[in-house]
Amino acid sequence: MAKRKIAVIGVGKIAQDQHLPVINASDDFELAATVSTRGVGHGGVPVFKTPGALYAAMPEIGLVSICTPPGVRHAYVREALAAGKDVMMEKPPTTTISELDDLIAEAAKRGRVLFQTWHSQYNAAVDRTKSILAEEGVKSARIDWRESVRKWHPGQDWVWEPGGFGVCDPGINAFSIFTKVMPFPVFVESAALTFPANKQTPVDVDIRFKSAEAHKPDLSCGFNWLEESGEIWTIRFETNKGNEIKLEHGGRKLSINGELVLEHGDREYAGIYERFASLLNAHQSDVDAAPLRLMSDVFLMGARANGPEFHW
Amino acid sequence: MAKRKIAVIGVGKIAQDQHLPVINASDDFELAATVSTRGVGHGGVPVFKTPGALYAAMPEIGLVSICTPPGVRHAYVREALAAGKDVMMEKPPTTTISELDDLIAEAAKRGRVLFQTWHSQYNAAVDRTKSILAEEGVKSARIDWRESVRKWHPGQDWVWEPGGFGVCDPGINAFSIFTKVMPFPVFVESAALTFPANKQTPVDVDIRFKSAEAHKPDLSCGFNWLEESGEIWTIRFETNKGNEIKLEHGGRKLSINGELVLEHGDREYAGIYERFASLLNAHQSDVDAAPLRLMSDVFLMGARANGPEFHW
Structure with missing residues (x-):
């Protein structure tokens, strides 16, 4: 063809x-x-x-x-x-x-x-995690998403302007994995957003989630945009059966109880374009609103505080 | 029965x-x-x-x-x-x-x-406005929603806490009328939120809306919660035919080109319970998410500034 x-x-x-x-x-x-x-x-x-x-x-x-x-x-x-x-x-x-x-x-x-497109939704490690959590349930989940805005958005002033989302711009990648793999709906219970005193979008965000699950899973998240040691794009789960599931590298590396189970290279965008081709063949749309909705809730519910000014 | x-x-x-x-x-x-x-x-x-x-x-x-x-x-x-x-x-x-x-x-x-429930959606003046705008189109719209938080929420500290919405709590009543009567979808283009320096929700909000309409209607909104002169709950429209439509008293009073057309008392909650009864008879739900979605967009897109502290 x-x-x-x-x-x-x-x-x-x-x-x-x-x-x-x-x-x-x-x-x-x-x-x-x-x-x-x-x-x-x-x-x-x-x-x-x-x-x-x-x-x-x-x-x-x-x-x-x-x-x-x-x-x-x-x-x-x-x-x-x-x-x-x-x-x-x-x-x-x-x-x-x-x-x-x-x-x-x-x-x-x-x-x-x-x-x-949502980054990282098309990784085998993400799919595997989803199956495990569907089978074993979630007792706790912790998202740590830390990177350097200077490395990933050098000089891009729009990220600091209203509507630019700040650290929630990379953070939404975590949400796109999180909302895909979780076996029950999650909601923002509280959030603390720290803004550089001279900017309009947050540089650091701490979130507690709630759910309607009777066993009250412990669900939390931290985003930071001033991490200069390297990227930390990790989500950890403890299942109701006591297993520890760790997704690292933005959904590309899966470990269970400390044992590496799956690791693959960055085929994120190749996977995205393959998905687009198959949607076109089927003449079918695919728009998952959950990650943006959850991020919007963080802004709606969040407590604001000012931190140090940011300069490139 | x-x-x-x-x-x-x-x-x-x-x-x-x-x-x-x-x-x-x-x-x-x-x-x-x-x-x-x-x-x-x-x-x-x-x-x-x-x-x-x-x-x-x-x-x-x-x-x-x-x-x-x-x-x-x-x-x-x-x-x-x-x-x-x-x-x-x-x-x-x-x-x-x-x-x-x-x-x-x-x-x-x-x-x-x-x-x-959304306040004011069940008023005859609101229904009439919707018909007129569907017929004549909208060239401009201006929402002014000003009231006293001390009068309407005396001592209710929750309105100032994260998730309490601040002046957007009454403001969402304006949105529930606005999204109902507008003949095309509207979106937040920009918003300026002023927070009391000691509170977590806004006391004053200015919004500019945009649309996908080719004639670029001029759409704006102001909320304020420190108005002590009385309630100003007004939405003004200019139609594409040049008529001025004014909805006052939170959707209870309609004037066209300065002539009073319709005015009725506050049957808001009576109308809400009548609507609930008819939904129960039909075993049908009615949840319009548009007002909350639009308000959430104001928080997501808005520029923040601190103003004077608020004390009851």
Whole structure:
């Protein structure tokens, strides 16, 4: 089967680090154009300043992958759906829940495929963890998600602006694993958000979750964006049968009771594009709103405190 | 038809001001018990300390109206649904979106009626406004919702605690009218939240909305909780045909181009209980998540600033 022509909209760090190399190596997709307000191209394909210019000039491109910051995503996805395109969205999908629900409704109304990517949902270690927890239940869970904003978002001021989510931008990756593997629904019981005194999004977040489970599982979470020792992307579970399940490296490494069970490389974006191809074949959307909803609840419920100023 | 026996759970200000007098005057309902941690009863009916004690002692009561602050509502509604009760919830329904979505799913799973009350949705002036806007479109909308927290929530410290919503607690009444009457979906574009320096919820909020409408309607909103001159609960619209629609008194008074068209008294809670009765007759739930979702978006997207301390 011929490769599907796709355009990448928004050619920033995540597109250059992940989307473009993965599309280049893909059996399913072929990069046909980019859209970049700064005129950034890739591999000699046509570059457009706006999505509208792309849609007018190359109507044969039926797919777009939208890699912009989340603030403009709602308008871009609406425009793409209206132009008859099937759409993949980077995470976090939108800056508000109302926008995400609107896009789900809009894609359904127009009969287009909408795929919300969540990092790490397509890892074998995550799937295995889900099966174990479904079988054994959860007595406790602890998320530790710590990384350096200077390493992962160098100079990207938008992460500190309202709607940029701050440390919840990487933290939502933890939520996308957590909400996928947990065998019962979880809710924010309380949260403590620390903001740099000169910024509008949090740099550190502590969360306690609750559930409707009678055995009152102990569920907590810590995000920090000033960790310079390396990435700590770990979720630990104790099951009701007493086994310790540890997911490390953002869902790529699984240990049970200290024994390594499964470890695989970073195929995250390759898996995401494979999933998009199979959704397109089935003409089916896949938008999981749970991670954004839970993160939104952290902001709604959270206690705020100011910490030291942040400077790059 | 015999009146339906109902229990009121949480006998604070809103129950005493509205629910209990309206139930006493109702043709559909009969107060059969109250649940109050402080032992507050009404009209000689049995008083229980916990919902569980009520359900054990008086299983013949099939309905509960939950009038507690929102923090405990999710657990109380879950417990009521599990006990086989049909449930009415005060507003705001829950402290998080995930909890509200869970209750919708839980009520459906258990085949119970769940009714989320929203103030002012049952006014003739609101219905008329909705028809006019559907016919004429919206060029601009402005919400002004100003009242005194000292008058409406005297000494209620929970309104200032995380999850208490602050001025968004009355503000959500404006949203429940706004999302009902608007002929297209609206989204939070930006919001500025001012917090008393010693409190965890906002006392003043300014919002700009956006939409996907090509004519870019001008949509804005201001909430303030330190208005001592009286209540200002007004939404003004300019239609695409140039007419000025003004809804005052929280949706009870409608003027068009300065001419009074409709004004009615406060039948809000009488209307809410009539609606509950008709939902019970039809065995149908009614939970509109749009107002809470939009308010949650204000917290997620909003810029924060500290203002003067608040003291009662």
